[in-house]
Amino acid sequence: xxxxxxxxxxxxxxxxxxxxxxxxxxxxxxxxxxxxxxxxxxxxxxxxxxxxxxxxxxxxxxxxxxxxxxxxxxxxxxxxxxxxxxxxxxxxxxxxxxxxxxxxxxxxxxxxxxxxxxxxxxxxxxxxxxxxxxxxxxxxxxxxxxxxxxxxxxxxxxxxxxxxxxxxxxxxxxxxxxxxxxxxxxxxxxxxxxxxxxxxxxxxxxxxxxxxxxxxxxxxxxxxxxxxxxxxxxxxxxxxxxxxxxxxx
Numbered sequence: 001x002x003x004x005x006x007x008x009x010x011x012x013x014x015x016x017x018x019x020x021x022x023x024x025x026x027x028x029x030x031x032x033x034x035x036x037x038x039x040x041x042x043x044x045x046x047x048x049x050x051x052x053x054x055x056x057x058x059x060x061x062x063x064x065x066x067x068x069x070x071x072x073x074x075x076x077x078x079x080x081x082x083x084x085x086x087x088x089x090x091x092x093x094x095x096x097x098x099x100x101x102x103x104x105x106x107x108x109x110x111x112x113x114x115x116x117x118x119x120x121x122x123x124x125x126x127x128x129x130x131x132x133x134x135x136x137x138x139x140x141x142x143x144x145x146x147x148x149x150x151x152x153x154x155x156x157x158x159x160x161x162x163x164x165x166x167x168x169x170x171x172x173x174x175x176x177x178x179x180x181x182x183x184x185x186x187x188x189x190x191x192x193x194x195x196x197x198x199x200x201x202x203x204x205x206x207x208x209x210x211x212x213x214x215x216x217x218x219x220x221x222x223x224x225x226x227x228x229x230x231x232x233x234x235x236x237x238x239x240x241x242x243x244x245x246x247x248x249x
Contacts, residue, residue: 022247023063026233027141029246030062030091034073037062038087038155040174042184043097044243047172049117049184050104056094059245063092068142068229074215083151084207087176089183089225090145093138095240101132116172118186119163130222131186139239142232144217145225147176147183148208165189168201177204183225192224 044060156175164185180197
């Protein structure tokens with residue numbers, strides 16, 4: 001009887017997640033779903049707009065809801081036919097990390113990364129301008145920050161750390177195609193359709209945007225890298241578990 005009940009539950013609800021690596025139900029490490037997607041999780045290190053590891057990031061790992069991870073993997077397969085692949089910079093973001101961002105934004109004296117990430121924007125207006133917020137869709141587990149690279153391209157060396165708005169070759173080397181600005185560039189040029197970026201960067205942004213849209217994501221007009229799964233499984237829930245490594249297999 002118990003076996004029959006289990007079979008019926010699986011039939012009704014779909015197969016249970018085979019490997020959640022100790023994460024909350026419904027969440028997975030992206031590497032368990034698609035190890036071919038390059039990960040460069042910025043908030044686990046010091047090269048980000050704060051200039052230090054962010055609260056809640058105990059590992060440089062992309063964690064997502066299973067649904068979002070599988071949708072992202074579908075994007076990866078789509079792009080592979082064009083010789084392209086995804087690079088992810090942030091995925092699930094603990095609520096404590098969002099609070100860390102907001103606390104940093106109120107500290108006017110801490111501007112160590114301004115020259116790179118927000119050279120022309122007043123730090124005091126970052127929240128009002130829509131670049132950071134006291135609540136983030138990332139904390140629901142189905143939002144990703146992604147870029148586009150050629151298959152086989154070497155990871156970025158992060159050399160030449162000029163302003164994020166500088167031309168390709170003069171700003172940080174992220175190992176990606178030219179997308180008009182660096183990731184996490186707090187500047188109007190990061191807007192999807194900003195007219196000041198070159199035609200090649202505009203085409204690359206459009207390629208990324210169209211691929212993500214085809215597989216269920218929607219973009220954020222002010223940030224070309226930010227995409228949220230439309231049919232996210234936890235639309236009203238905020239999570240605060242830490243970002244941790246996937247256990248060795």
